[in-house]
Amino acid sequence: xxxxxxxxxxxxxxxxxxxxxxxxxxxxxxxxxxxxxxxxxxxxxxxxxxxxxxxxxxxxxxxxxxxxxxxxxxxxxxxxxxxxxxxxxxxxxxxxxxxxxxxxxxxxxxxxxxxxxxxxxxxxxxxxxxxxxxxxxxxxxxxxxxxxxxxxxxxxxxxxxxxxxxxxxxxxxxxxxxxxxxxxxxxxxxxxxxxxxxxxxxxxxxxxxxxxxxxxxxxxxxxxxxxxxxxxxxxxxxxxxxxxxxxxxxxxxxxxxxxxxxxxxxxxxxxxxxxxxxxxxxxxx
Amino acid sequence: xxxxxxxxxxxxxxxxxxxxxxxxxxxxxxxxxxxxxxxxxxxxxxxxxxxxxxxxxxxxxxxxxxxxxxxxxxxxxxxxxxxxxxxxxxxxxxxxxxxxxxxxxxxxxxxxxxxxxxxxxxxxxxxxxxxxxxxxxxxxxxxxxxxxxxxxxxxxxxxxxxxxxxxxxxxxxxxx
Numbered sequence: 001x002x003x004x005x006x007x008x009x010x011x012x013x014x015x016x017x018x019x020x021x022x023x024x025x026x027x028x029x030x031x032x033x034x035x036x037x038x039x040x041x042x043x044x045x046x047x048x049x050x051x052x053x054x055x056x057x058x059x060x061x062x063x064x065x066x067x068x069x070x071x072x073x074x075x076x077x078x079x080x081x082x083x084x085x086x087x088x089x090x091x092x093x094x095x096x097x098x099x100x101x102x103x104x105x106x107x108x109x110x111x112x113x114x115x116x117x118x119x120x121x122x123x124x125x126x127x128x129x130x131x132x133x134x135x136x137x138x139x140x141x142x143x144x145x146x147x148x149x150x151x152x153x154x155x156x157x158x159x160x161x162x163x164x165x166x167x168x169x170x171x172x173x174x175x176x177x178x179x180x181x182x183x184x185x186x187x188x189x190x191x192x193x194x195x196x197x198x199x200x201x202x203x204x205x206x207x208x209x210x211x212x213x214x215x216x217x218x219x220x221x222x223x224x225x226x227x228x229x230x231x232x233x234x235x236x237x238x239x240x241x242x243x244x245x246x247x248x249x250x251x252x253x254x255x256x257x258x259x260x261x262x263x264x265x266x267x268x269x270x271x272x273x274x275x276x277x278x279x280x281x282x283x284x285x
Numbered sequence: 286x287x288x289x290x291x292x293x294x295x296x297x298x299x300x301x302x303x304x305x306x307x308x309x310x311x312x313x314x315x316x317x318x319x320x321x322x323x324x325x326x327x328x329x330x331x332x333x334x335x336x337x338x339x340x341x342x343x344x345x346x347x348x349x350x351x352x353x354x355x356x357x358x359x360x361x362x363x364x365x366x367x368x369x370x371x372x373x374x375x376x377x378x379x380x381x382x383x384x385x386x387x388x389x390x391x392x393x394x395x396x397x398x399x400x401x402x403x404x405x406x407x408x409x410x411x412x413x414x415x416x417x418x419x420x421x422x423x424x425x426x427x428x429x430x431x432x433x434x435x436x437x438x439x440x441x442x443x444x445x446x447x448x449x450x451x452x453x454x455x456x457x458x459x460x461x
Contacts, residue, residue: 055323055324058323058324059323062319062321062323065318065319066319068319069319091339094331094335095324096324096325096326096327096328096331097327097332097335098323098324099322099323099324099327100327100332125320126319126320127320127321127322127323128320128321128322130322130326130327131327131332132329135329135332135333135336138336138340139336141340142336142339142340142343145339145340145343146339146343
């Protein structure tokens with residue numbers, strides 16, 4: 001008889017590295033290079049003919065659901081969206097190829113960030129087998145070429161720890177703040193309005209929104225402090241945070257509408273599956 | 286970094302964890318909501334055409350950038366001066382790697398003879414800089430790494446072309 005305890009997370013993770021997290025040079029370098037990984041233009045205006053903003057939202061929502069269902073690392077989804085936006089900013093793409101592109105981007109982001117990456121076969125199943133693994137692998141090369149193989153893009157997640165450690169926050173709330181900030185980041189990635197914002201601003205705005213949402217803030221001093229940490233303009237940051245909160249409200253409204261439309265006998269848990277990032281409904285505004 | 290997925294997964298957390306890296310069917314019912322086709326049927330022929338088109342463009346772009354003909358595996362006219370090195374002169378990780386039986390060396394559309402053998406034994410070509418192109422002095426390693434990736438790009442080209450090239454190469458061989 002073997003006694004197996006399977007309740008532990010089987011994914012082995014390195015401990016947080018103080019050399020990476022508690023050194024301001026790292027933060028400064030991130031701030032210096034982050035702009036390199038932004039999409040080149042607002043592509044719905046100047047590049048794409050077939051693709052509309054709502055289609056990006058559709059594919060983003062689907063990608064988020066896949067990442068959540070597959071329990072991907074938090075960074076995988078925003079990173080995949082970064083690849084998607086950068087590709088769409090340079091290549092006019094057909095609507096019917098957009099889901100394939102989304103799958104390819106998840107494939108790449110997962111390989112870069114995860115110990116056990118998503119497989120091509122699995123991703124194809126998630127497209128309801130509308131694409132074949134061979135096609136995914138072929139387009140992987142195309143996407144890599146267009147991204148110039150620059151995959152290690154800076155994402156808002158890279159800034160979270162750097163920001164959090166500089167804020168006077170109650171230790172027992174840190175986990176929750178981090179979780180909410182991550183949720184906000186995912187939410188921003190599904191919304192094209194944030195695609196051209198520097199990741200540091202999204203991170204700062206998300207942390208701000210998380211702290212305000214949990215009513216842990218003490219007025220303007222928080223925003224000023226946040227702005228200082230990432231060298232963001234205070235007004236820009238305020239606008240960004242408000243925008244993030246507005247997206248959340250919108251998203252929550254959609255969830256409620258879906259709940260009303262579908263079978264009321266179903267529980268909330270069954271209904272709000274991932275069309276909105278998880279935990280969103282726990283956040284108090 | 287653990288991802289919370291809400292109470293949907295709390296009851297089958299273990300199964301969910303084991304699920305990574307295994308067949309989807311392991312977790313019936315859980316994959317249905319995310320599994321969907323978003324924008325209707327995919328035209329696979331169109332997809333293939335677009336792919337070939339983009340791949341060709343990308344190879345042509347690379348050829349211009351590095352003045353190297355990646356399809357024929359020979360240097361082309363341009364600023365950079367390429368210099369051939371023998372396999373043992375470069376670290377092994379620059380050698381072509383074989384993944385399953387997928388690897389087929391690139392053939393030359395009308396390249397010089399005996400090159401095919403050379404590719405197996407000679408490692409790829411190293412690059413030395415003309416002083417003029419100092420901007421690109423990333424050094425040999427970077428450039429070679431870049432080259433190898435282009436090789437894998439062109440590996441996607443159909444086998445047909447290669448067969449043809451073999452014939453052409455053979456023809457060349459006999460004439461030269």
